[in-house]
Amino acid sequence: MLAEFRAKRETERVRVEAKYQVLGFISSGTYGRVYKAKAKKTVKSADGEEKELVYAIKKFKPDKEGDIHTYTGISQSACREISLCRELRHQNIVSLQEVLLEDNSIHMVFEFAEHDFLVNNQHERKPIPEFTIKSFLWQLLNGVAYLHANWVLHRDLKPANILVTNDGVVKIGDLGLARIYERPLQPLFNGDKVVVTIWYRAPELLLGSRHYTKAIDIWAIGCIFAELLTLRPIFKGEEAKMDNKKNVPFQKNQLTKIFEVLGKPTKDQWPTIDQQPEYHNLSGFRSSPNRLHEFYQTCSSKSDAGYELLAAMLGYDPIMRITAEEALHHPYFEEEPTPSMDSFEGQPYQYPSRAVKSEDNNMRVPPTVPSAVQGQAGATHGGTRGKHGHNGKDEGRPPKRRG
């Protein structure tokens, strides 16, 4: 009976390589690999020209159980990402073209974006024009406001996950950790003990909060904004490793980095701070002044409104932290230069593209030097199964989110 059904399905199934030609390898992570590909069928544009359509294909690795390759269905991470991508539709969220199944692997076909927020900061480190930074930030907030209006938390915002098309349109990618938080059946903490890559992780998460909110995404955006301004992560801490009993360790070093810039939080700034599970650990820190303004003065931007917006996104109390919707209406975006949906509009400056390794264009075999480009383009998948260690001295490349 099943044989008949299977035969019917298999004949209908489209082979990935029948439809797409792989152009090269983009990035890899614990979840699998991302390739650049073009559709074999071209389309005719309005002016009659043949147009090639380019995509990013994310190929998930089948789950492993110990050393045996027993396939137990699609991973929680793929499940989340596919289900959310199917529902979401927004200019600033990367759009999912289709999903194909082949060789026990899920292939998600996304629209392709040439750039991301990381590549410049990692390699060239050319200061980004204020117009471009502001347009990036506004569009990022615009996409996140849409996610939040739909009760979706992203939970892994960081430069590598924010893509930009050739037309300067920001596309938020990698929804593998995202989830709906409206009246969840389980507390958010129960599903994933650790969320958000350490450098972008909000203080309430670092202090063990179980019932966090969309404010965690705003903190990450604050960190990203600072990084666009200075081309360096603002809070570049080292992640304390999880012990064998899977207890979540106290992230002392990361908090130290935050306190160096923002000062040790006071009860005035964050009235419920003493209710945080890890509050007792704060007694070891000396109180320190807030130096965010000094920090900002070293940036390329001289806008006071820009400073105020940054400070509002990096507010300690999650309840008081600015929301995405409020941030979109912040005076910073009304000042010249005002943001545009084309972040590169009229800019002489050439923003660098993501690397595509064309010698690695076989999806069936691992790329030759996968580690060289890790950290780009949504490479932190794997939720609670992350195995990759991280080298804190590795300049510019953010560590993997571990759990």
Add this chain to the structure above:
Amino acid sequence: MAANFWTSTHGMHWLLSRQALAECRKVDLQYVKEQELIKVNIWFAQIITELGRKLSVRQVIIATAITYFKRFYTKNSFRNTEPNLVAATCMYLACKIEESPHHIKTVIAEMKGIINGGSFPYDNQKVAEMEFYLLEELDFNMIVFHPYRSLMTLAQDLGTKNEDVQWAWYIINDSYRIDLCLLYPPHVIAAAALYLQIALKGGAQYGDYSLTSTTSNASNSGAAGGVTTRGARRGASNNAGNVNETPKVKDIRLWFAQLNVDSEQIIDIVQEIISLYELWNEYSEEVKSNGFHELLSRLLNR
């Protein structure tokens, strides 16, 4: 999406017409009659519910699993597939999507317990493979809306007492035995369940509860006649104590009129549920007398 039903894949792609649904069932209807096919659907909804109870999952997860199952069978026939395998796979996927994952082995073990080992000869690989097929048939649309949330909102607005809401909740659970989740938006099903609960209770405190003068008799007498129902049976014991209470409730007819839902749809749903309860009694008898299993063998040809 999550905030707006009408822009969700559920609202855009998974509300079918009755004609479309009838078209989907042509193959199976060669072997069984329409009423019999409803009984088959009750049977598998029961299996999924039972599996959900064994796994101690929330009602919403059971509802999602049954919805997947029903969506799968809008594109396939029972005759040419393995419904027990599909049922277990639907539960496995529903647990994942609702963020309460269970190990594939656990789901299989519980399923074997429910339908005597022999009729569930599937292992991890088979269920995992089926999951792929299921995802394709669902067109990867996995987020499902349910009437439960709307029910709570509506009941709060109407001023319904908790035990009454509980009763409407049971009616919604029962509604997954039939095709309502493929035909109507969840908030309309919720409104209908609330209406039915009020009608069944003869809720004098809500004022005149007939929606329209022409149909009121039909639905009232139908309701009164069909009180031997699942939901109703459970709710009946709650009734006695409440008679003298006069909670602040709105005039029910006025309230439904303001709801901005099509009252004809509500009446259709109410009547479907009442027919379900009548058919369900017949079905229960046939399960006991083995008549149902002959029917199932005839359909599945094994």
